[in-house]
Amino acid sequence: AQKITQTQPGMFVQEKEAVTLDCTYDTSDPSYGLFWYKQPSSGEMIFLIYQGSYDQQNATEGRYSLNFQKARKSANLVISASQLGDSAMYFCAMREGWGYNKLIFGAGTRLAVHP
Amino acid sequence: GAVVSQHPSWVICKSGTSVKIECRSLDFQATTMFWYRQFPKKSLMLMATSNEGSKATYEQGVEKDKFLINHASLTLSTLTVTSAHPEDSSFYICSARDLAGGPSTDTQYFGPGTRLTVL
Numbered sequence: 001a002q003k004i005t006q007t008q009p010g011m012f013v014q015e016k017e018a019v020t021l022d023c024t025y026d027t028s029d030p031s032y033g034l035f036w037y038k039q040p041s042s043g044e045m046i047f048l049i050y051q052g053s054y055d056q057q058n059a060t061e062g063r064y065s066l067n068f069q070k071a072r073k074s075a076n077l078v079i080s081a082s083q084l085g086d087s088a089m090y091f092c093a094m095r096e097g098w099g100y101n102k103l104i105f106g107a108g109t110r111l112a113v114h115p
Numbered sequence: 116g117a118v119v120s121q122h123p124s125w126v127i128c129k130s131g132t133s134v135k136i137e138c139r140s141l142d143f144q145a146t147t148m149f150w151y152r153q154f155p156k157k158s159l160m161l162m163a164t165s166n167e168g169s170k171a172t173y174e175q176g177v178e179k180d181k182f183l184i185n186h187a188s189l190t191l192s193t194l195t196v197t198s199a200h201p202e203d204s205s206f207y208i209c210s211a212r213d214l215a216g217g218p219s220t221d222t223q224y225f226g227p228g229t230r231l232t233v234l
Contacts, residue, residue, distance in 0.1 A: 035222070035223075037225070042227070043206060043208075043227065043228040043230070044225060044226070044227040044228060045159075045208060045210070045225035045228075046225075047222055047223070047224060047225075050222055091158060091159070102149060102161055102164060103149070103161070103210075103223055104161075105158045105159045106158065107157075107158050108158050
């Protein structure tokens, strides 16, 4: 079974509107971390936001927020007020267990922001 | 803060030669670094975990003799693609964890990547 699933290969959004990128995960470990990264066409991976499995509140970082629904095992990324510069690939990733463990990445979602 | 650099950013080499890629954490120390490979329009595939002062841990299916990893210091890990062939052409990205963040956050910061083309 896929550990991280991103079901949207591509998404379109109008500039200044909000968009939600879906991510579901599968783990039996009670301790885990969820991450979102942005990869522009230049290739670098830019860290956006982190959510720990024991965090009570949804993580927020500026225009990014993570809609964490633990029972559904989903960790959707919400980008508010989209900008043209948000056009990129977005990857959801999970770290299982506690400590310096590897990240497992989803297949990614390509977001295109239209003016 | 939390900047990771990679060198070179791109390299073209002939088949049969070896290529070394450096990954450096510029403003933090990292006992653990990770090497990923990414094919066009695909996700990142973890190749190996590089541990400072010890042997790297390779993922299943990754040839350790083909992809040599050396983590000589808390700020430097190197990946050497030995006897490169066209099928090794790919985008290689490293990442590093900031020790100061502790395991609870353990955010990985990524380098800008190295595009390898083997002719």
